Amino acid sequence: MEPIIIEGTPKTPTIKFDSSKGEFEIKGRSIPENSVEFYKPLVDWLDLYKESPLNKTVVNIRLEYFNTSSSKCILDVFKKLEAIHKAKNDVEVNWYYEEDDEDMLEAGEDYESIIRVPFKMIEIVE
Amino acid sequence: MSFNVESYFSDISSGNPIHFYKGNIDSDLINKVLDTVEGKLIKGNEHSKLRKKVYNVLVESLQNLYHHVDKVPDDFEDQTSDKFGILEVIKEENGYRIITGNFVQADNVEKLEEKIKRINRSSHEEITELYKFILNHQRISSKGGGGLGLVDIARKTGNRLEYQFKKYNEESSFFYLNIFVSENY
Numbered sequence: 425m426e427p428i429i430i431e432g433t434p435k436t437p438t439i440k441f442d443s444s445k446g447e448f449e450i451k452g453r454s455i456p457e458n459s460v461e462f463y464k465p466l467v468d469w470l471d472l473y474k475e476s477p478l479n480k481t482v483v484n485i486r487l488e489y490f491n492t493s494s495s496k497c498i499l500d501v502f503k504k505l506e507a508i509h510k511a512k513n514d515v516e517v518n519w520y521y522e523e524d525d526e527d528m529l530e531a532g533e534d535y536e537s538i539i540r541v542p543f544k545m546i547e548i549v550e
Numbered sequence: 551m552s553f554n555v556e557s558y559f560s561d562i563s564s565g566n567p568i569h570f571y572k573g574n575i576d577s578d579l580i581n582k583v584l585d586t587v588e589g590k591l592i593k594g595n596e597h598s599k600l601r602k603k604v605y606n607v608l609v610e611s612l613q614n615l616y617h618h619v620d621k622v623p624d625d626f627e628d629q630t631s632d633k634f635g636i637l638e639v640i641k642e643e644n645g646y647r648i649i650t651g652n653f654v655q656a657d658n659v660e661k662l663e664e665k666i667k668r669i670n671r672s673s674h675e676e677i678t679e680l681y682k683f684i685l686n687h688q689r690i691s692s693k694g695g696g697g698l699g700l701v702d703i704a705r706k707t708g709n710r711l712e713y714q715f716k717k718y719n720e721e722s723s724f725f726y727l728n729i730f731v732s733e734n735y
Contacts, residue, residue: 434581455584455609457577457616489602491609492698495685524599527606527706530678538686 428469436462437487441469446478454490454498463497470504480514481505486548487520487528495531502539509541517543523550553626553718555636555651558726562649565642574631575615583612587639594641600733603706604639604646607731610699611650612637614727619652623722626653645732654725659715662725669700670710677705708735 425443432438432452440449456462483505490498502517509515517539519532529545536543555572568590571583587608591601615635622634640647654662672680681701688697704711712728 434585455613457580457613489606489609491606491613492702493613495698496689499685522598524597525602526599527602534678534682534685538682 425469425472428466439466441466441473443473443478446481447484448481449484449486450498450501451484451486453488454494456491456494459491459493459497463494463500467497467500467504470501474504474508474511477508477511477513481508481516483515483517485517485519485532488522490531499535499538502535502541506539506541515541517541518546519543520546520548522548553724555724558651558714558716559638559649562640562647565640565647567638567640569639570637572636573628573634575612575619575633575635577616580609580612580616583637584608597733600645600731603731603735604648606706607648607703607729608639610703611648611727611729614699615650615652620655620658620722622653623718626718642730644734645730648729648731649726651724651726653718653722654715656721656723659723659725663713663715665700666711666713669704672704674705674708677701681705703729707731 427443428439428441430436430439435453435456437450437452437454440447442448454462485498505515505517517535519535521528521532532543532545536545569583569587571579573579584605588601588605591604596604615637616633619633619635622628622631626634628634634653636651638649640649669677669680681698684698684701700711707729709730709732712730714726714728715723716726717723
């Protein structure tokens with residue numbers, strides 16, 4: 425599978441999905457008006473990856489901002505990961521948040537309570 | 551017809567307006583407003599926690615306008631804006647006030663008001679549960695909104711959503727949403 429690498433913009437995050445390493449990263453700002461358009465290729469890609477995943481998949485989420493429209497798309501990404509985890513593969517989500525950003529921590533906890541995949545909340549101390 | 555969409559602002563005496571816009575709300579405009587206001591928050595040395603809350607609320611308010619404004623009445627002064635809205639950001643002593651305004655068709659007023667009232671009578675815990683429920687159960691609408699914007703604003707600010715509907719004519723009202731982002735929350 426070809427990796428997906430997308431450079432970030434002021435409204436969309438940097439994406440690095442590498443199936444050969446089982447490492448996925450979403451980083452930066454995710455505030456587009458049309459988030460479905462941005463996230464659909466990622467969700468489709470994960471659908472393919474889900475067919476033959478590595479034993480261990482690590483997902484790093486390092487978001488500075490995301491809008492409510494992205495929040496649903498990010499949930500769709502996590503639902504694919506949940507399916508991979510359900511099929512007896514290791515999946516780990518590292519949810520990064522800046523030390524004073526309780527809103528971002530709470531957002532991670534929202535997903536943790538909805539998705540049955542182990543989450544690690546990691547505080548970034550500057 | 552004497553209908554002035556800006557008259558609402560003259561009733562708000564306190565604070566220092568740092569940004570005002572009136573006109574069409576498109577994607578480029580949203581980028582510009584976010585850039586400008588973020589620049590002012592940084593220049594004003596605001597604490598990153600307050601800066602982020604203001605930025606988040608601004609994103610949701612502008613995108614609410616982008617996804618949900620109804621069309622302007624036929625005799626309104628601005629007939630060129632496809633998505634007409636107004637926005638003011640005001641610096642106050644203990645935080646920032648963000649006010650938006652847009653036309654809402656008479657048929658949609660009751661539904662919107664009911665939604666706001668439901669949010670306003672909920673506790674923080676109830677709002678968090680409501681947010682999670684909508685996140686998990688509601689699909690993105692044909693308009694592109696997720697139905698989460700107002701809930702998210704209430705959750706992040708911890709404040710009631712102040713609002714007002716000003717009747718324009720039998721078919722249309724102008725809707726003001728007035729949000730305070732406190733530096734102490």
